[in-house]
Amino acid sequence: MMYKIGWFSTGRDKAARDLLKAAQSAIKLGEIEAEIAFVFSNREPGESEESDLFFKLVESYHIPLIYFSYQNFKAKRGTPVTEQAGALPLWRLDYDREVMSQLQGFHPDLCVLAGYMLIVGEEMCHRYNMINLHPAVPGGPTGTWQEVIWQLLDSKAEETGVMMHLVTPELDKGPPVTYCTFPIRGEPFDRYWQEIERQSVSETKKEQGENNRLFKLIRQHGLAREFPLIISTLKAFSQGKVKIGKEKTVVDAAGNPITGYNLTDEINEQLKG
Numbered sequence: 001m002m003y004k005i006g007w008f009s010t011g012r013d014k015a016a017r018d019l020l021k022a023a024q025s026a027i028k029l030g031e032i033e034a035e036i037a038f039v040f041s042n043r044e045p046g047e048s049e050e051s052d053l054f055f056k057l058v059e060s061y062h063i064p065l066i067y068f069s070y071q072n073f074k075a076k077r078g079t080p081v082t083e084q085a086g087a088l089p090l091w092r093l094d095y096d097r098e099v100m101s102q103l104q105g106f107h108p109d110l111c112v113l114a115g116y117m118l119i120v121g122e123e124m125c126h127r128y129n130m131i132n133l134h135p136a137v138p139g140g141p142t143g144t145w146q147e148v149i150w151q152l153l154d155s156k157a158e159e160t161g162v163m164m165h166l167v168t169p170e171l172d173k174g175p176p177v178t179y180c181t182f183p184i185r186g187e188p189f190d191r192y193w194q195e196i197e198r199q200s201v202s203e204t205k206k207e208q209g210e211n212n213r214l215f216k217l218i219r220q221h222g223l224a225r226e227f228p229l230i231i232s233t234l235k236a237f238s239q240g241k242v243k244i245g246k247e248k249t250v251v252d253a254a255g256n257p258i259t260g261y262n263l264t265d266e267i268n269e270q271l272k273g
Helices: 014-028 049-060 070-077 090-102 122-127 145-154 190-197 201-207 213-238 264-272
Strands: 003-008 034-041 065-067 110-113 130-134 159-166 176-183 242-244 250-252
Touching: 003 014, 003 213, 014 034, 014 049, 014 213, 034 049, 034 213, 049 065, 070 090, 090 122, 110 213, 130 213, 145 201, 145 213, 159 213, 176 213, 176 242, 176 264, 190 201, 190 213, 213 242, 213 264
Parallel strands: 003 034, 003 110, 034 065, 110 130
Antiparallel strands: 130 159, 159 176, 242 250
């Protein structure tokens, strides 16, 4: 049986299209031994020029495309501000239920959040094995990529990285699936660390923000690893090198629990190429 991937994306920018192109290219070359069973988007045609371009790309690959606008769903619901269920409003959980209903004919082995700009509710987390990208190493900082980098600078970290993790109801807290690391000391980083050390991180953040040269350099090195890590992760899953076990545990080919599959060497080789 062919390994089946479910692809969730808002399709909001060129990066969303480029990532789908990269995955489809790797599948065509036989690097990922799988097929994308469907693409789901939380936008509908006509909502955005960027997502319309994404939809055209999906259709060019003849991949089944399912879309359901969360904005339209929310507007129809007219939800009160007080309507809550844990971290998510109740309308969002109802939205997820409708999505799962529309996807019930598909049975993906793995779902990838590839620029999907919605937090996934608890029921959907339990229904599917879903993975997402986070711009830090296992056990590292949480939050947005901007927040992660400021925390790295504040703690004077020696290294950082990128990981794919299981999606759970607790944001950015799912078990690590795969990861890669890179040093942020030595060349070309040290000269910029000296700038940080001359004043506090809070002062740097206030005065320079994201224009700080060390901040930008760390982001640049992290971004360079994001696409390769996603593609290498899908490759590892399709080849059975890493799997999702019982009770959402991550296991190796032999079924032994692991705290993430380290793909640093493989990613570094790709970057050299």
